[in-house]
Amino acid sequence: MAEVRLQNVNKSFGNVTVIPDLNLTVPDGSFTVLVGPSGCGKSTLLRTIAGLEMPTSGQVLIGGEDVTLQEPSNRGISMVFQSYALYPHMTVEQNIDFGLRLAKIPAAERKERVAEAARILALQDHLDRRPGQLSGGQRQRVAIGRSIVRHPKVFLFDEPLSNLDAALRTQMRVELAQLHQSIDATMIYVTHDQVEAMTLADQIVVMNAGRIEQVGPPMELYEAPQTEFVASFIGSPKMNLLPGSAIARDDVRTVGIRPEHILVDRTGGDWAARTQVVETLGADTIAYMVADGLGDVTVRLPGHVRLKAGEQLYLTPERQNLHLFGQDGRRMKEAA
Amino acid sequence: MAASAPSQVYSAPGRRLSLTERLRLGLNNGRISATLILLPPALILFTLFVMLPLGESFYYSFFNWNGYGVPTDFVGLQNYQRIADHSVFHVAVGNTVKIVAVSLFLQMPLALLLALLIYRKTPTNAFFRLVFFLPYILAEVAAGLIWSFVFDGNYGVSASLAQSLGTEPFFILADRDWAFVAVMTVIVWKYFGFHMMIYIAALQGVPEDLVEAARIEGAKRPQIVRYVLVPQIKPAIIVSAFFAIIGALQVFDLIIPLTNGGPSNQTHTIVTYLYTFGLTRLNIGFGSAVGVILFIVAITVAVFYQRFFMKRGQS
Numbered sequence: 326m327a328e329v330r331l332q333n334v335n336k337s338f339g340n341v342t343v344i345p346d347l348n349l350t351v352p353d354g355s356f357t358v359l360v361g362p363s364g365c366g367k368s369t370l371l372r373t374i375a376g377l378e379m380p381t382s383g384q385v386l387i388g389g390e391d392v393t394l395q396e397p398s399n400r401g402i403s404m405v406f407q408s409y410a411l412y413p414h415m416t417v418e419q420n421i422d423f424g425l426r427l428a429k430i431p432a433a434e435r436k437e438r439v440a441e442a443a444r445i446l447a448l449q450d451h452l453d454r455r456p457g458q459l460s461g462g463q464r465q466r467v468a469i470g471r472s473i474v475r476h477p478k479v480f481l482f483d484e485p486l487s488n489l490d491a492a493l494r495t496q497m498r499v500e501l502a503q504l505h506q507s508i509d510a511t512m513i514y515v516t517h518d519q520v521e522a523m524t525l526a527d528q529i530v531v532m533n534a535g536r537i538e539q540v541g542p543p544m545e546l547y548e549a550p551q552t553e554f555v556a557s558f559i560g561s562p563k564m565n566l567l568p569g570s571a572i573a574r575d576d577v578r579t580v581g582i583r584p585e586h587i588l589v590d591r592t593g594g595d596w597a598a599r600t601q602v603v604e605t606l607g608a609d610t611i612a613y614m615v616a617d618g619l620g621d622v623t624v625r626l627p628g629h630v631r632l633k634a635g636e637q638l639y640l641t642p643e644r645q646n647l648h649l650f651g652q653d654g655r656r657m658k659e660a661a
Numbered sequence: 662m663a664a665s666a667p668s669q670v671y672s673a674p675g676r677r678l679s680l681t682e683r684l685r686l687g688l689n690n691g692r693i694s695a696t697l698i699l700l701p702p703a704l705i706l707f708t709l710f711v712m713l714p715l716g717e718s719f720y721y722s723f724f725n726w727n728g729y730g731v732p733t734d735f736v737g738l739q740n741y742q743r744i745a746d747h748s749v750f751h752v753a754v755g756n757t758v759k760i761v762a763v764s765l766f767l768q769m770p771l772a773l774l775l776a777l778l779i780y781r782k783t784p785t786n787a788f789f790r791l792v793f794f795l796p797y798i799l800a801e802v803a804a805g806l807i808w809s810f811v812f813d814g815n816y817g818v819s820a821s822l823a824q825s826l827g828t829e830p831f832f833i834l835a836d837r838d839w840a841f842v843a844v845m846t847v848i849v850w851k852y853f854g855f856h857m858m859i860y861i862a863a864l865q866g867v868p869e870d871l872v873e874a875a876r877i878e879g880a881k882r883p884q885i886v887r888y889v890l891v892p893q894i895k896p897a898i899i900v901s902a903f904f905a906i907i908g909a910l911q912v913f914d915l916i917i918p919l920t921n922g923g924p925s926n927q928t929h930t931i932v933t934y935l936y937t938f939g940l941t942r943l944n945i946g947f948g949s950a951v952g953v954i955l956f957i958v959a960i961t962v963a964v965f966y967q968r969f970f971m972k973r974g975q976s
């Protein structure tokens with residue numbers, strides 16, 4: 326078990342600075358999810374923690390120990406790659422066993438640990454196969470198995486589920502949550518997927534262009550995004566970001582309102598709008614509208630509400646759920 | 662299941678259609694016409710330039726014939742008998758075996774080592790790759806001439822070396838015991854770059870993830886090479902070994918300018934033996950017999966190698 330701490334980490338490739346100056350604490354035993362747009366430096370950060378990249382300056386501490394100059398294998402970490410990175414020429418068992426063999430752990434104990442991992446991940450029947458003979462989900466499990474047998478203090482995952490189909494992704498997500506509960510190690514997890522971030526994380530780190538925009542529990546980011554960027558990034562469908570004029574406030578640059586926090590009425594309301602496209606999802610209905618003088622507004626309604634494209638309606642945002650952002654793009658202290 | 666179902670016309674799914682059925686159903690996708698159009702040129706060329714000369718050599722090998730006129734002096738297996746009894750042929754076969762051994766156990770490991778050092782794409786590595794590959798691009802005869810100059814004890818590089826060391830000049834290519842060592846050195850120098858390039862191409866195809874995963878698992882560089890990189894490029898190694906063996910059987914044009922088979926016929930290979938005792942002495946029948954032997958050896962090696970290594974490497 327170990328806390329991971331990054332202190333003033335800078336990472337540049339040649340004269341391209343990917344991470345300018347980053348400070349982050351990942352609490353012991355937490356499930357921390359890194360999210361952010363493509364190319365913002367999530368993988369680079371994860372690889373820096375792993376020791377596959379050396380920070381240009383700054384320190385990486387794991388369990389209070391400065392490991393900045395340590396080899397990856399001496400950091401007590403393990404990593405699951407997006408591509409799984411299984412050895413095609415080895416069987417599942419040999420893949421899982423590889424690190425233990427290198428560490429010269431006695432055969433009996435190795436066998437025991439591999440068996441345990443195989444049991445946790447339901448791989449017992451596949452130990453003699455090669456990765457090429459497995460399905461995507463099974464390969465993913467082998468990659469996880471390879472990392473748990475070494476009993477690392479910190480697990481690193483770089484988009485581990487992105488190569489799986491939707492159904493399998495949901496299943497593996499649940500399995501990962503269970504794994505975290507049962508082995509109780511620190512986990513740092515990179516993803517593009519909103520749902521993975523919201524459901525798995527104790528703590529979400531939103532990154533943008535190598536900087537941290539906000540760190541906090543999922544609901545805190547959802548309820549009180551500190552910047553316009555976080556507001557637009559967390560939640561699906563995206564939060565509506567409208568000019569301050571929408572609520573007649575000059576000091577507000579942007580006002581944010583989530584699609585689920587807008588009331589729709591046929592007779593009257595704050596904003597007149599016309600329905601463009603309606604998506605019926607069953608439990609929800611998502612309506613894409615254009616409000617007069619404001620632009621696009623997305624609204625989420627209960628599934629039983631029937632709207633037609635082209636319909637003229639009135640929208641009223643819930644006052645208590647407005648998010649106000651000042652001229653600097655940051656959340657304004659006062660409520661609306 | 663009704664016997665009169667219309668699907669009967671196309672036969673049950675899963676059953677392979679016979680050729681006549683496919684023809685009747687027009688299911689050949691133009692494959693047959695493509696075969697009829699594309700096959701003859703290759704077939705004719707192969708027959709003209711490979712099969713015919715081979716058959717001719719085989720025929721000539723039973724004659725005592727100097728290459729002029731029509732072979733008439735049929736001698737049966739006498740040519741083969743003479744080859745089998747000829748001590749120089751034994752030396753040539755031994756030398757060829759030595760070249761195979763040196764190629765497999767010295768040249769290939771050397772090529773692999775260098776490939777591992779310089780396979781990553783950096784400007785410095787590109788430079789070294791070019792340098793190491795240069796000998797391979799050089800014409801064999803030119804390489805032979807360059808090295809005969811290097812080894813020359815009177816005027817060559819080794820002469821200056823001996824002079825600066827204050828020792829007697831050494832004529833390695835004229836030394837019965839050492840000449841072939843020198844020849845093998847030149848062979849390794851000439852061809853290691855080829856194998857190195859095969860390995861470099863293969864190593865560049867190994868996903869970097871695998872290497873990084875191994876580092877995280879605690880593998881040091883030698884272990885990464887042994888457990889990850891080498892197994893990953895095994896098919897390339899198998900192919901390169903095949904080229905090494907077949908190439909070793911055919912070494913010829915390096916040796917002619919270097920030693921011409923001397924001193925006292927100690928540095929012949931099978932092909933220089935064929936050239937010297939068959940062609941230059943106008944014993945075409947005898948030379949043909951050597952050629953037939955060489956062909957049988959090469960084809961046997963190729964077939965066995967394919968059977969035992971190539972197949973497994975692919976699966």
Ligand SMILES: Nc1ncnc2c1ncn2[C@@H]1O[C@H](COP(=O)(O)OP(=O)(O)OP(=O)(O)O)[C@@H](O)[C@H]1O
Pocket residue numbers: 338341343361362363364365366367368369370517
């Ligand atoms: N080895 C490298 N050399 C040069 N630039 C690099 C290198 N690795 C990453 N970068 C750059 O660093 C930036 C961040 O890359 P990184 O892979 O960390 O992004 P990411 O957030 O993981 O994106 P994605 O979500 O697409 O995986 C990118 O602009 C990328 O081009």
Ligand SMILES: [Mg+2]
Pocket residue numbers: 367368369483
């Ligand atoms: Mg990435």
